[in-house]
Amino acid sequence: MDIDSLKPFFQPERVALLGATQKFGFGYGQTKTLINQGLGDRLFLVNPSQQAVFGTKCYPSVRELPVEVDLAVLIVPAKVIPSALKDCAGRGVKAAIVQSAGFAETGPEGKKLQDEMVAVAKEHGIRIIGPNCMGVVNTANGFTTTETVEEALRPGSIGTIAQSGVFASILMDVAPERGVRFSKVITMGNRSDVDETDLITYLLNDEQTKVIALYLEGVRDGERFLRTVRSATRRKPVVVLKGGRTPAGRAATLSHTGSLSGEDEIYSGAFAQSGIMRVRELEELLDLSKALAVQPVPRGRRVAIVTTSGSVGAMTVDMCTDLGLIPAELSSDTVRSVRSTAPAWMNVRNPLDVGPSPLFFKGVEAVMRDPNVDGVIAVLLIPWMVVEAIRALGIEIGHSLADLSGIRGLLKQKPLLFSMIGTRELKELVQDVLGEDIPILSSPENAARVFSHMARYGDMLAGSPA
């Protein structure tokens, strides 16, 4: 695949919007979004029945545009799209995002129309994302064909590919609350032309992207996908959440993006072989992507747990064991050093339950330094009443936390997967102190899942068996 052919989707010189409208409904949000992102005279609205939309001039046809454009965004009715694409070809368009629905996902008639559209595009050398999609978001330059909350556009390093538009919109809605930041977000819809393999290749070569996260319902060309992914995963981690794993799920995916999701066993084997990390749940996808974006993979499966609650320590080590991780045996040096400052009641072992002592972050640092430990899961629980009591003494909880510079220095060597159970407000306070290199994951159980995925990926990179 020629990567340059995808460039106009993400870094267009000039953009034409076919079907620009200020009428509330489909197209309204896309029109507003394209107008508001400051493309200025690089954006051309097209609508034969309007003089202007939201105060911006409209051209009656793409044929009438004063200059050539490289990207067209189409929100016109499905049936006019093949001919609109012909017009686009005449004005230099190299890439088209077809957001309109009404193609293969609706049945044989729609499939015919989709094939016709693809034939026109092929003939004129136009690449297509869609139809039945929301297109792209590029946080590096702020270009987006999808209306989204502004905070979701803060640049990050997670490149995300999804099939359905609603799903991608919701991902962007929840991302800011979860501390997830994207480099690119792409929805493929019916993927009549550009597919997951093309996009993985693109993201692999995209400087901003460190982690590739996909929601897939099936792979369009299995062999090509595997060939691409096998080498991709050696360069960047690839995380996949696959819908349509079961017969009922497969039937469901068929009816909404016209994609056949195929037998799950085949995918399982192929994913594992190619070093893809496969997750089963949405929170797991977000947590794993978040962690991979900022932390190293562990060199092995020996995990240490530090917590302020013995119950949660026990639950977390249970979950780690279920997942094939190995509870690390702390070295005698670590035990001695922690014990030297610990109160008498504290059992210095793994999981390390520091209870209400102020030794939580010191404990984390000590086990991070331990050569017997490949990575750490830290679970901080602070009852809200303690936060309030400390506040009553005039101390903000953030300032009362220990100095983290020692821990930060160790983050290049091994992962520190952090989680909390507690009020939102407390999580936000602590996240501010931890900073972006220590994201708070959604639960201790998911921290264990993330560690397990990372460890398997680390094995793959090191060439040892999965």
Place this chain on the structure above:
Amino acid sequence: MDIDSLKPFFQPERVALLGATQKFGFGYGQTKTLINQGLGDRLFLVNPSQQAVFGTKCYPSVRELPVEVDLAVLIVPAKVIPSALKDCAGRGVKAAIVQSAGFAETGPEGKKLQDEMVAVAKEHGIRIIGPNCMGVVNTANGFTTTETVEEALRPGSIGTIAQSGVFASILMDVAPERGVRFSKVITMGNRSDVDETDLITYLLNDEQTKVIALYLEGVRDGERFLRTVRSATRRKPVVVLKGGRTPAGRAATLSHTGSLSGEDEIYSGAFAQSGIMRVRELEELLDLSKALAVQPVPRGRRVAIVTTSGSVGAMTVDMCTDLGLIPAELSSDTVRSVRSTAPAWMNVRNPLDVGPSPLFFKGVEAVMRDPNVDGVIAVLLIPWMVVEAIRALGIEIGHSLADLSGIRGLLKQKPLLFSMIGTRELKELVQDVLGEDIPILSSPENAARVFSHMARYGDMLAGSPA
């Protein structure tokens, strides 16, 4: 067990607090909490070295109290507790909550002290909760020996038993945000006397409690527990999250509450036989308890899914299938009735993906009415930009949702497990419209887990095989 012997823990006539202190540290929060809850002249503070604490008179010894008290709360050092209990016996105490640590959880010495304490209590007919615990919360009368956020005291119907205090505190911290409301919360600590079986029996007979939720690290008396629980689960649902399932987890529990958690296979079998619903994760515990508190159990495993995102519909039906649920085949009447108002592009099947149409709640009602459906999982995704666009038209999203009275009428017959993926603000807006009988669960995946637990429990109640 004599249930009346536990009554003073939850509905004391008069309370003595031994070790009252206004010094910041252990005991400070408990003292403040007991003073501030309006017990007035029913509360007696005891501390030999203080005249008054927080402006409230202190007695030098429990022996000097002017009247008898039925409940003593002890936050004095471990070693003086046996003799303090003797003094308590002389002033009518029938129940003691020993919050102090320093007993069996610290080793053989502590275990001896604990045995001595229990012997004194037995001799004088005093029941003990603890040691190494935070005692009780009774939302029905506002009595609490645990300092907690005020919103956690809003009366509810989930009776919760935990071992560790921090864990229970955190549960109460997060409960208001999750819409979880308790009838009672009890932490047992080392459970030297009152144990989980006693407390289950108590909650079974507690009018406010509809669901019993336990975090356990092991059962003190297996045979008695099973005998009790086997009949308990026929009257009220019992949900258990067990820490120490694995060897590493067991070792962890031993060192923090001195409890031996035992072989997991034994528990698995015993729990299943006795109709206990066993969960593996904290969110699952909260979600399942929340659902059981307000919704009926399904009569079978046939689940219908209604959603606004095809991707999420596929993921949810995958998860349901994994868990042994059966995707319901919608009756021809339901299909016909939905199709009559649906746009052409909508595939009327299960999962029912209504897309951006306004038919979400109508779809939910239609499948709720379907005799082929035993229960419904509804997953609502609304992109935030849609909420804003609707707002720009002067409409609040809450008011734009359909009339739910038809759905509410059906909630007595089958469960409607609701979940959303979206911003906090949107979830709160929608929860306000749904009201307390339709709680929003934490994720679609957990809604599937909750349905599966409920279906198995329903089978047990109906006498069919699990």
